[in-house]
Amino acid sequence: MSAPRDVGVSASVGACPSCGADLFSGDRFCGGCGTPVPQETETGLLLDLQQATLGEHEILGVLGRGGMGLVYLAHDVSLNRKVAVKVLPPSLLQGDAAVERFRREARIAASLRHRHITSVFGLKETTKVVFFVMEYVDGRTLSAILHDEGQLPINVVQAVLFDTGGALSYAHRREVVHRDLKPANVIIDAEGMAMITDFGVAKVSTSQGLTTAGSTVGSPKYMSPEQWSGKATSLSDQYALGCVAYELLAGRAPFEGETIEELMKQQLFDVPPAVTEFRPDTPPALADAVMRMLQKDPSQRWASIDAALDAMQLHPIGETDPARAKLVQYAKRGHDVRAIPKTPKSPIPISKITLKRQKPARQIPRWVWSAAAALVVLIVAVTFLALRPKPAGISTVVIDDAPATLGAGTRVSLVAHAQDGAGHSVAGAKVVWTSSDPSIVSVSGDGSASGVAAGTATLTAASGDKSSTVTISVPPPLSMVANVTVTPHTAKITTGQTLTLSATATDGGGRPAVGRVDWSTSAPDIAQVSANGVVNGVGPGTATVTAVTGGHSGSALVTVVRVSRQPETHAAVPKPKAAPAAPTSRAVLQMLVSPWAYVSIDGLPRGQRTRGVDTLPAGVAHHVRFERTGFATVDSTLTLRAGEQRLIRIQLTPRSP
Secondary structure: OOOOOOOOOOOEEEEOOOOOOEEEOOOOEOOOOOOEOOHHHHHHHHHHHHHHOOOOEEEEEEEEEEOOEEEEEEEEOOOOEEEEEEEEOHHHOOOHHHHHHHHHHHHHHHHOOOOOEOOEEEEEEOOOOEEEEEEOOOEEEHHHHHHHHOOOOHHHHHHHHHHHHHHHHHHHHOOOOOOOOOHHHEEEEOOOOEEEOOOOHHHOOOOOOOOOOOOOOOOHHHOOHHHHHOOOOHHHHHHHHHHHHHHHHHOOOOOOOOOHHHHHHHHHHOOOOOHHHHOOOOOHHHHHHHHHHOOOOHHHOOOOHHHHHHHOOOOOOOOOOHHHHHHHHHHOOOOOOEEOOOOOOOOOOOOOOOOOOOOOOOOOOHHHHHHHHHHHHHHHHHHHHHHOOOOOOOOEEEEEOOOOEOOEOOEEEOEEEEEOOOOOEOOOOOOEEEEOOOOOEEEOOOOEEEEOOOEEEEEEEEEOOEEEEEEEEEOOOOOOOOEEEEEOOEEEEEOOOEEEOEEEEEOOOOOEOOOOOEEEEOOOOOEEEOOOOEEEEOOOEEEEEEEEEOOEEEEEEEEEEOOOOOOOOOOOOOOOOOOOOOOOOEEEEEEEEEEEEEEEEOOEEEEEEEEEEEEEEOOOEEEEEEEOOOEOOEEEEEEOOOOOEEEEEEEOOEOOO
16 A cells, blocks of 8 residues: 555655556555555666766655656756656667657757746656756656645636746647646746646657556646647647636646546536636626537637637736635645665765885986976877868857847847858857846846846847847736726717727726727617627617626716707698508517527627527518627528527637638
């Protein structure tokens, strides 16, 4: 059995290689499937790793264990810093194709430079072990935090999703898919930032590959239906992020099963309970977006991670935000490190040989030694001058993939290198970075740039007398809407007359806030409103016109009156009274729209609706249109009979990406 543990303190040190369940320090058997933890295998792997890193890295302890191998905490001897070393077991490296694929994926992971993605520093191979060295993040994994805390505060969840979603979007733009996103692969660092680790490494195992044993890549609790057949795309990462978001809000994963088979069935066929059943205080936009991310059919999910983040109504979280402070508290415990015996820092042992005094040999005259030394120095100098390469001149400085925009508080590492006239990199050439305005974008000499405040700055990379520049803009932070005011607040118009309303959104400090405004009316048969706030008087009565932005609303009261006829001002022969016109036959049209859409009838906008009731002339063909960005437009023509009450249901479908 597993060793007893304190539920409130212990944290996962990895996942079972058979079923993916969490393993804890001291476990000898998996609590999910009973599989023995491979301690003996790890002992041999550790010895091979210590031999391979002798003199370069000192292995300090175990950070985590997973189906893809072990992660060790190590000390980089030459640079005097902590690093993480991930070792792949020999069972995953059978054949040249698998090794070459691992090399390719490690290079892809190393090419990703983002504040919320751990960096890969190097890859090394020996005849017994293959491993890579990556950035060590001082903090705690989300799985450990969830184990101790359960449900997390809403603002904390939003901060984590904004960080991880931004990192995934960055990777997807570079055609890199994580394929194994889960709480154990997200670390909260000492600054309260979420960092994704193991980028690209989940693709390593084999061409059919698995993080657990089988034929797919991923962890069963977070794998999209298409991943079970080995077809992982960026939409699969979106599904996994939805599972993580669900677990952060509900305190449990959307699917829970005792075996891989049970989890597979649930992922392929079952619909998870609404997240609001476990977390009623979840904002509707966040809850709806998460549930759509968990759609079985990839085409029914959001078109991209960015679209999902927009639907969640997330915004940048500053360093002083209470959510960051809470995440810092969660991260303070740091990684649970299982210490191991120390390895030597140098491969050269201290000599313990003692020399015995011997009789002095016949000494050679000192002038002979001096002449020989001078001759050797002369030969070495002449050889060096003859064979040394000619220094290559610097022709240009090239900047690689610098971002055009950088969020305030976001950090990136910029890369530039000097080239000669033939386009080759100049060995040993040092590149130094400077910023035209450090109050907007600050940059260190080695190219670590940070967004400071809104504005535009020019960064210069210089080597020798050559330089190149790149312009980076820091957008102003988005303000949270706290109040919406509609002007005029009350208005009176006649039938057929139009009126333009305006909506002003402000934050808690009274500063303008920017956001999309959605208009609607309580009585479309009295007053209609367009998408830009233009009201049209339809019939007599009073209607409330509402503007919604950022989750807040404001309204105006619009009264519509009939146009009165003016009396005749000149004498005329009285005309016989005309017979009263027969009343126009009317009918009622009811509609239910899912999700909401902008509705127009006969070319007149009726505003944003999920349901509505309209009285229309009977016996006339009416053109009804339903449209919304990101969804297929629905057009229909219908004719109502006199006195008829017709109900139509409209289900919008997302456009294909």
